[in-house]
Amino acid sequence: MSSLLSIRDLTIAFGRKPSQSIVTDRVGFDIQPGEILSLVGESGCGKSITAMSILGLLPRQASVLSGEILFDGKDLLKLSEHELDLIRGNDISMIFQDIMFSLNPVFTIGNQLCEGMIRHLHLSRDKAFKRAVDLLTRTGLPNADKVMRKFPHQLSGGQRQRVMISMALACRPRLLIADEPTTALDVTIQMQIMNLLQSLRRETGMSILLITHDIGLVNEFADRVVVMYAGQCIETGRTRDVLARPAHAYTNALLQSVPDVYRVQDHLYSIPGAVPERYDRLRGCRFAPRCPMVSNCPFRKLPDFQEIEPGHYSRCANFSKENSHVNTNH
Amino acid sequence: MSTPIIEAQHLSKTFSLQSDHIIRRNLFAAVSDVSFAVYPGETFGIVGESGCGKSTIAKMLMCLESPTSGEILFNGNRIDNLTERARRPIRTRFQMVFQDSGTTLNPRKTIGDLLREPMLYHHIQTAGCIEGRIDELLQDVGLSKNVKNRYPHEFSGGQRQRICIARALSVNPELIVLDEPVSALDVSVQAQILNLLQTLQAKNNLTYIFISHGLGAVRYISHRIAVMYRGRFVETGSCASLFTRPAHPYTRALIDAAPSVDEAALTRKKLLIEGEVGDEIPEGACPLIRRCPLSHEACTRFLHHLSPIPNDHGHESACLRALEANHG
Numbered sequence: 144m145s146s147l148l149s150i151r152d153l154t155i156a157f158g159r160k161p162s163q164s165i166v167t168d169r170v171g172f173d174i175q176p177g178e179i180l181s182l183v184g185e186s187g188c189g190k191s192i193t194a195m196s197i198l199g200l201l202p203r204q205a206s207v208l209s210g211e212i213l214f215d216g217k218d219l220l221k222l223s224e225h226e227l228d229l230i231r232g233n234d235i236s237m238i239f240q241d242i243m244f245s246l247n248p249v250f251t252i253g254n255q256l257c258e259g260m261i262r263h264l265h266l267s268r269d270k271a272f273k274r275a276v277d278l279l280t281r282t283g284l285p286n287a288d289k290v291m292r293k294f295p296h297q298l299s300g301g302q303r304q305r306v307m308i309s310m311a312l313a314c315r316p317r318l319l320i321a322d323e324p325t326t327a328l329d330v331t332i333q334m335q336i337m338n339l340l341q342s343l344r345r346e347t348g349m350s351i352l353l354i355t356h357d358i359g360l361v362n363e364f365a366d367r368v369v370v371m372y373a374g375q376c377i378e379t380g381r382t383r384d385v386l387a388r389p390a391h392a393y394t395n396a397l398l399q400s401v402p403d404v405y406r407v408q409d410h411l412y413s414i415p416g417a418v419p420e421r422y423d424r425l426r427g428c429r430f431a432p433r434c435p436m437v438s439n440c441p442f443r444k445l446p447d448f449q450e451i452e453p454g455h456y457s458r459c460a461n462f463s464k465e466n467s468h469v470n471t472n473h
Numbered sequence: 474m475s476t477p478i479i480e481a482q483h484l485s486k487t488f489s490l491q492s493d494h495i496i497r498r499n500l501f502a503a504v505s506d507v508s509f510a511v512y513p514g515e516t517f518g519i520v521g522e523s524g525c526g527k528s529t530i531a532k533m534l535m536c537l538e539s540p541t542s543g544e545i546l547f548n549g550n551r552i553d554n555l556t557e558r559a560r561r562p563i564r565t566r567f568q569m570v571f572q573d574s575g576t577t578l579n580p581r582k583t584i585g586d587l588l589r590e591p592m593l594y595h596h597i598q599t600a601g602c603i604e605g606r607i608d609e610l611l612q613d614v615g616l617s618k619n620v621k622n623r624y625p626h627e628f629s630g631g632q633r634q635r636i637c638i639a640r641a642l643s644v645n646p647e648l649i650v651l652d653e654p655v656s657a658l659d660v661s662v663q664a665q666i667l668n669l670l671q672t673l674q675a676k677n678n679l680t681y682i683f684i685s686h687g688l689g690a691v692r693y694i695s696h697r698i699a700v701m702y703r704g705r706f707v708e709t710g711s712c713a714s715l716f717t718r719p720a721h722p723y724t725r726a727l728i729d730a731a732p733s734v735d736e737a738a739l740t741r742k743k744l745l746i747e748g749e750v751g752d753e754i755p756e757g758a759c760p761l762i763r764r765c766p767l768s769h770e771a772c773t774r775f776l777h778h779l780s781p782i783p784n785d786h787g788h789e790s791a792c793l794r795a796l797e798a799n800h801g
Contacts, residue, residue, distance in 0.1 A: 163635025185659040301749055303537060328521035331746055334730035337744075358658065359689075363739060386734060400664035402689035404716070404728050405735040413664035417629050464480065 146173035146213075148197070148318055153210035154194055155201065165423035166192050168374045169210070174318065174350045179341070181353040181365035181382070185418050189374040190354050194320050196220075197352075198237060199227045214318070233263045236311040240323035242303040246295040252279075252306050253291030256313060263314045278309040282339055301332035308339065314335070315347060322354045337364055341451035359402055362386055367454075370394050373429040375445075380455030390457035392436045412464050436461045476549050477510035478648055478680050479534060479567070483783040484543035486529050492596065501739075503529045505704045506543075506777075513647070516674070516681040518695030518712070520727070522689060522750060528685045531652045532761035534682065535569050536560060565595045568641035572653035576631035578625040584611075584636055585621035591643050610639040613676075615669060635669065644671065650682045655690055667694055688731045692716055697787070700724045703750065703760040705777050710788035720782050721792035722746070722765050722798045744798075759793070767794050 153170045156163045166336065169188040182190045195201050196211055197219060208402050212219040212237065239245045247255055254280070257271035266274065272291070279287035282305040295303060305323060311319055321340065325333035341364060344351055353365055361382060362369050368385050370378040370393070378391040389395040398464045399412035416433040419425065427444040440460050448456040449463050484507045486800045491498040502528040511517040532538035534545060536552060545553040547567065552560060571577045578587060588607045592598045598606050610619040614635040624632060634654060641649050651670070655663040664665040667690060673679060685691050691698060692712060699709040700723060709719040721724040722744060729743040754762055759772040771793055779789035782796070792798060 185661060292729075299749055300752055329750070330688070330730040331522065332749065333732075334745060335747070339684035357732055358660070358734050359738075362734050364730050383736075387736065397660060398734055400661050401734050402633050402664070402667065402687075403735055404688045404692055404731040405733045406692075406737055407713075408693055411664040411668055413668050414661040415573055415665075417631055417662060418659065420629075447603075 146177045147215070148352075149168065149173040149213045150197075151195070151198065151211050151213070153212065154208040155189075155196055155205055156208050157205050164421055165208070166374055167196075167421070168204070170371070170376050171373075172212075172369045172376065172379060174352060176317070176350055177344070177348045178366045179344060179351045179364055181355060181361045181368045182371060183361050183368055184371035185356055185360060187373075187418055187420070188371040190371050191322055193371075194237070194322050194352065194354050197320060198231050199224070200233060201236075220411065230261075230378055232259050232311075232316075233314045234316055235318045236316040237320040237322065238304070238307045238311050238312070238324050238325050242300060242307055242327060243295070245307055246303060248295055249289065250294075252293055252295065252298070255309075256291070256310055259310065259315050261307065275309070275313070278312060279306070281343075282306075282309050282312075283335070284309075300328050301336065302338055305339070306326060308336070308343070312347070316349055318350045318352065319344075320352045320354070323356070324353075325360070326355075326357075333360075335467055340364075358398065359385070359403070370397075373419060373425070375429060375458075377430070377459070378455075378457040379448075380451070380457075384452060384455045388451070388455075390451040390455065390462040391430075391459040392434045392456075392461050393430045393459075396435060415426070428458075475512060477546070478513045479682075480510040480546040480549075480550060481530070481534070482508050482544045482546070484530070484533060484545065484773075485541050486526070486533060486538065487541045495693055502704050506532070507701075507704075507706055509699060509706070509709065511648070511680060511682060513680055514674075514678060515696045516683055516694055518691040519682065519684045519701060520686065520691045520698060521701030522686055522727075524750060525701040527701050528652055530701075531569065531650050531684055534650055535567065538730075564738060565591075565597065565644035566646055567648040567650065568644065568646040569639050569650045570634070570641050570654050572656055574630060574637050574657075575625075577637060578624055578633060578640075583622050583624055586645050587625075587636065588640055590641060595644050597644050606643070610643055613642065613673065614639045615665075625697075629662075630658055631665060634658065638666075638669070638673070642677070644650040645677075646678045646679070648682070650684070653686070654683075656685060656687060661692065666716065670694065688727060689733075700727065703714070705760065705791065706779060707761070708775075708788075708790045708791070709779060710782075710785070714785055714788045718782075718785065718788070718799055719793045720785075720795040720798055722767050722794075723761050725798050753778045759791075767792075767797060769794075789791075 151171050153167055156165050157165045171195055184190050207220055255274040260266045260271040276287045279290055284305050286291055325336050365382045369376050373395050378394050389398055396414045400414060402411055409422045414433050422429050446458050446460050448458050451457055474476055479724060484504055485667055486504040488501045488503055490501050520589045521527050533540050540553055588610055589603060592603055611618050616635055655666050683694055684777050698715050699706045702723050719728060722741045726746040748764045752763045754760055757774055759775040762768045762772050777791050779791050782788040782790055
């Protein structure tokens with residue numbers, strides 16, 4: 144099966160030399176048609192910047208130093224702004240965390256929803272309006288034609304996110320990038336939105352790149368997961384495999400530090416220290432300064448990805464095959 | 474049983490929403506008839522979604538907001554009707570930690586100043602031993618004493634939250650109200666702060682009121698929990714009974730909606746509620762009526778009183794069909 148999107152060795156830097164700092168270091172992953180792939184990590188690990196780079200939405204001070212982003216075999220990094228415009232909101236669309244800032248406060252919902260369809264699908268205003276009402280209804284908004292005449296501030300957070308999703312789906316994208324789509328919402332609304340995304344994926348066959356810091360969401364909704372730490376991919380595999388048998392000291396420690404609703408925990412494991420703010424000067428494994436297993440670590444240089452089981456890769460010396468006798472519990 | 478350290482009796486708070494077009498004042502009941510008691514040494518968790526009134530309760534307990542009706546008793550004495558001057562001597566005995574550590578620390582003061590100020594104001598320490606006490610506080614919250622001359626912006630969110638905790642501890646309180654103390658933090662840092670809070674509680678014999686929308690954190694740290702919905706307590710009980718035998722459909726829905734890393738979460742039958750908090754409800758009906766899958770005729774004229782669950786000590790629910798909530 145050929146991948147819908149594949150990112151290879153993507154390195155992004157902020158600023159100019161000599162004070163340049165590398166924010167993603169040779170990041171790579173594939174998304175298959177129809178799958179939900181989750182990019183998970185703590186704040187500042189480079190997950191959002193990776194997502195932004197796919198659609199050419201990097202902030203001005205950022206630049207891509209190397210790598211390629213292949214969508215359907217085409218390298219998105221080589222496209223002109225005009226060519227990217229034909230893909231944005233059309234083949235690939237995106238929903239954001241800060242819903243309030245993603246909708247224009249001075250236009251009605253209807254106006255904003257129709258704009259993309261008129262532009263990309265060349266529909267007439269009437270047809271676009273009908274399709275917009277249809278989309279809103281499908282995302283579970285009651286009284287869709289009333290909502291069309293409202294302004295963003297008249298809607299609740301959950302309703303706005305449904306509008307954003309309708310807008311993202313307007314041109315039947317093949318890839319939806321969802322950057323922390325439910326972080327600003329309450330848990331019951333989060334569940335509704337995630338269930339909606341999952342059922343839309345099933346109906347339309349689109350792929351979803353789900354960017355989140357919540358491992359619980361990954362567990363419940365993602366088919367595959369890429370774990371990022373300090374600008375690097377450190378572990379990837381099917382969600383079931385990675386969460387049941389984490390093969391990187393960071394993933395393992397992170398899973399044990401989550402206070403979980405379904406578990407009685409007497410003591411939470413906590414990773415010492417904090418995510419480094421500038422990590423591009425760290426040599427070798429970037430998790431080593433905080434790693435509970437660092438004393439077992441035979442070499443303090445970053446190992447290559449090793450296949451732990453079919454489709455499950457990790458770059459942790461503690462879990463490599465030569466070192467499989469090491470106890471996985473700290 | 475010992476006397477409660479803090480007690481709320483029929484606490485209500487109503488805000489008026491002024492509208493430009495309508496002269497009539499719209500009243501919004503943020504908290505309605507909430508009663509509870511917290512005992513020394515325990516952690517009382519209050520959980521609910523945004524806008525349910527949990528922060529308003531925190532502010533009323535701290536006397537930052539005065540209740541519209543009801544009473545607040547601290548160690549058996551009423552504190553909500555005192556003047557600020559009369560309240561000052563007991564102010565040191567209850568403190569608060571806020572969610573946003575970035576805006577609760579004065580950016581123009583050093584960490585040393587921030588910790589010194591409350592002690593000087595309340596005459597806790599004499600000038601001679603104040604520096605030693607600051608070092609001790611910083612050490613207690615896991616920071617080095619070299620940070621005294623640095624400013625809040627030089628610290629990460631987790632470290633700033635440690636500073637806020639140190640500041641609350643500086644006046645030797647008995648009770649700390651923690652309003653979403655870990656919600657803005659990364660998972661790995663969140664675990665550090667939760668563990669720190671537990672260590673400090675054991676060391677200083679503290680009582681906590683822990684307010685959060687994160688059910689996992691509340692389950693981990695609390696002894697007893699109250700679930701709030703639209704300004705009311707809908708269920709209270711011990712941590713164990715509330716999470717294993719939820720007796721209100723809203724509690725059950727909150728637990729089921731919280732994303733879990735547990736594999737069992739995938740196969741569990743979930744109770745999902747539809748709609749949103751803001752949906753209109755008929756007068757006098759159960760606040761959850763529009764969203765609840767168990768609602769029926771009787772729920773439309775339902776008064777919201779917590780009533781005990783049979784054979785489950787200390788567990789109360791405001792649902793007519795309390796016992797069915799766990800099987801839906």
